[in-house]
Amino acid sequence: MPPRSKNHSVRWEYHQEHAASFGRQVPELIMLGFDRFQEASPLYDHRHERCYEFVYVENGKVTWEVEDGVYPSHTGQFFHTRPGEWHRARLNFIEPCSIWWMIVISPSERRDWLGFADEDRQRMQASLACLPRIVSADVRVREQFLKLRGLLAQGTEADAFRVRHYVLDLLLHLLYPPVARQIPVDLHEAVLALTGAIEAEPARRWANKELAAKAGVSESHFYRLFQDLHGQSPANYIDRLRMNRACELLRQPGANVTNVAMDLGYKTSQHFATVFKKYIGVSPTQWRASPD
Structure with a gap:
C-alpha cells in the first residue's frame, strides 16, 4: 500500500520487519493495515512478489486496475491480487x-505454511488461485480485523497461534463466503435497469423520488436497495460516474473546465471543481494538464 500522505486521516500498519521476535512466529503474515481516506489519494502501480494481497472495503467504493483489467469494489467486498501482479487504484487515485488490507505469503512458498500439512497447504493454494477477484463478505469480518489488529499491537509470542487463527479465518471467509441477503428478483432487475439508465445519462439531475417511482417502491426502500447493490448512495454513485466522464472529456483537445462542468449538469464550475478534487485528488485544470 502507499506511504502516508496528507490526505490520510487515519492509518494503522503492522509490518513483519518491524515486529521483532513476535513477527517471526507468524512469518506468513507480511503486513496488515487500515486506512481511512478523506479525499482521493495517490495509489500507483505496485506488486507483491510471492504474496497475495487482500483488501476489504469497510466503507465507500474503490476501483482497481490489475494489469489490463478493471475491478470496482464497494462496502462489504474483498478485492485481491495474486503474487507478482501489478495493480493500482484506477487512474492512480x-x-x-x-479499507483493511492484508499481505500474506503464498502457500506455495512455505512447506509449513500456517502449520498446514502438505496436502492441505496444496489444497489452499489451489483454492486461492481460483478465487474470484471480488468477493462479498459478511460485516462481521471487521471484528476479525479488529481482533487481529489488537493482537499484533499488544500481543506476545504466546499469542502467535491466535494470530494464525484469525489470518486463516479471514482466508476461509473469502473462500467460503456466507450467503448474501437476497433481494427479490424483480426488484433486483428493476434497480439494475435504473442503474443502466443513470449510466447512460450521468448529466441528468436524477432524484431519488423519481427513481423510486420507476422501481415501484418508496424512496427510503429504493435508497436501501441501491445501497445494498452498489455499496453507496445514488448521489455518490452519480457523482462518481460524472467524474469518470469528466476525466475523459478533460483530456480531449481544447477541453474547457467550465464547459465540461455544464455538460455534466453542474450549475457552477466551482462546485464541479470541488467534487472533482474530492474524487480524483487533483483539480480539473491539473488533471487536464497532466500526462496520460
Missing part, C-alpha cells in the same frame, strides 16, 4: 473510503 484511490477514492474516499475506509
